[in-house]
Amino acid sequence: MQAFIAARKVGTARPPQTNTDGPSSGGSFAMEKFATALEMVTEMKPEGPVFAARPHAAGRAARWFIKNFPGEVAYAYKANSSVFLLGALYGAGITQFDVASVAELEDAATIPGVRLHFMHPVKSRYAIRRAYFDYDIKCFALDTEEELQKIVEETEGAKDLELFVRISVPAKNSRVPLEHKFGVTGQKAQRLLVKTRQVADELGITFHVGSQTTTPDAYGMAFEEAKKLIVKAGVVVDAIDIGGGFPSRYTDSVPARLSDFIDVIKASMAKMPVTEHCRLICEPGRALVAEAESLIVKVDLRKSGNQLFINDGGYGALFDSAHMGFVFPVRLIREGLDPNEPLEPFEFWGPTCDSIDRMKGPFMLPRSVREGDYIEIGNIGAYGRALATRFNGYGQYADVILQDEPMYSIYAEELAPVARNA
Template identity: 50%
Template sequence: MKAYPTAAEYLRHHRPERPVLALRPHALARAADWFVANFPGRVLYATKANDAPPVLAALAEAGIRAFDVASLPEMERVRQVADAELYYMNPIKSRSAIARAYGDFGVRCFAFDSHDELEKILAETNGADDLTLFLRIACPNTHSLIPLEGKYGASAEEAPALLLRARQRATRLGITFHVGSQAVVPAAFGEALTQVGQLIVSSGVLVDAVDIGGGFPARYPHSEPPGLDCYMEEIVRAADALAVKHSCELLCEPGRALVADAEAVIVRVDARRGNALYINDGAFGALFDAAFSGFRFPVRCVTPGREDLGPADRRSRFYGPPADIADYLPGPFVLPERIGEGDYLEIGQVGAYGRVLANRFNGFGAFDEIVLRDEPMLSMFGERQRDDGEDARSIRL
């Protein structure tokens, strides 16, 4: 991909017909550096958030050495760019996928949340004696903008027997959970870790690892969470209270927080009707979350020569290109009054889930791709973050 200083500089030389995904690798590196230095344990990247090869390669180069994968295609993508450890953390898997993960991709870490799934893993790995097994437990998602509870997770009643059975077969045993996507309250992790501590005591089963999952937030116009240092303080406080703190490894699976601000999409305005702008990407492209999850994204005009369009005070809504009323992005997206047909807009914070949720509905969904060297419109890794020089990578519970 060719690199440009800014989106406007790219547009001085091109008038793209298709929307353009603009990657900022330096933002990826900065986020990865922060997590590796500040999380008190091992950082896994949640590949589902963005599995583009340049993204995976940039994260690996920045020090991410483990990846949370949910499918064989994700394993194949990671293996193309990184010699990393793979964690198969999808709690329900097909038998053939388990066998291939173990035999072809060297996966030794598997999640489960039921007796059936545990026995399936044991059977399809031929009773292997080198497995790390993580019991996924259910936990409340009350502090997240996108709750993920209900689909996976063993209940408090089921968990003790599952831990005991897995302890008999696993080389290493862990517990994992997920507090929901875009967790906006740091206490979400503390409450879940307290639940883990109670389970360890009540079951009488020692564990070797606790994986706190994902849920770390990014910044959006509608969501300004506390700095990530606040999350780390809460995690360290709650983890320190675990009975197994001296012998237990801590892991996390950030996705959104690592990649959200590293990618933007440049779109063209094809029509304007009042406060409605019709653009060439939308709900079935990189802007899924704006249509179906109620997200607002930062937006600015990047048309060369139209930098001075007045104050950004018009509350606009967007429609995407397919002929379907579901392709509606209510926003509001705040732009200058004079935005109109032919203008190009940069829409930020689409690095998480934008690319992977795009499809080819109505024949749309193809993107050009470039690299940008300037800063994203929003970031969790600016002056709001504490940088006291402490490297917590080697800290264990």
């Protein structure tokens, strides 16, 4: 991990997202390790919010995917670009990354020996040129003939392109449907596949079933749509990229086992009209890092019974809770806390002056929670850090590493049989 971080510091293309100005914001404590969140708050007594990473959880998730997914695993960089978690993923064997912008590809390119996929279906001409000529990226996604033409022109008619046509598939039981903005269907998809086949060295199909998809049949339906289009277009497909969508565990979301998803994907792939050499790729983000990071916040005020005003919120790492309704697991961090104290539902209010900065939960906490207490908000590793802003002057975080286990782990059930047979 230390070697990875040192190598990244040499070539990092953009500054880290954490503050390093001093103890008032907690920035000077970056990279300190603690056994638990209680140990951390007892020693640091942070005034600002703290990102508490568990790299071992990210490494465990990566190893599970590499072992169980029947193809290549590329991490969705947008989910979390923390150097601590990237180092854990890389150390576990993740060397392919899905990037969606020039800033992401510049940052990811500093990781030794990586292979990058530029899978955003709409890119600027500048981004295409930089990706191909400066970073040797051959792999691009598209969902229109106009985008295909841009790629051909800006790579100067390159003959070594790996082009993936993004198709639209139904979003079944996903928390964040993604089929409306990107993806092509029907005769347009057939025509685009034929035209892309004519210029691509490798032709691929890609889709996304939606973020936090809780049932495996969503992938089965997506494969069926891809199968129909391949047959109707009459093209040879060299690769299928099933995107992300794999779920994590939250208080209000208990998805199927990840192994059930893998079973459906294997069975569906076996029925596809492709050769045995066709590559299968996935791009998990949430499932690899969600449980690998927590947010530690401080209670500034308890108001009107069960309203807690905390020092981070919807303009910070809790965007998904404020705007998407995610209910993250929480626990009160206090020395001598009675483990048998009854829990009550609370709602959170963020530190900004905006009235929409509200996380309604409910978040179950001991009834005695009060001003000055610290709360760990778990499983925010996916998109929490990435979506934080500096609105109202907030958005500064310390970084620490915790060595205990996440509050929820979707991998615990997967690994339980191994533990029982050990």
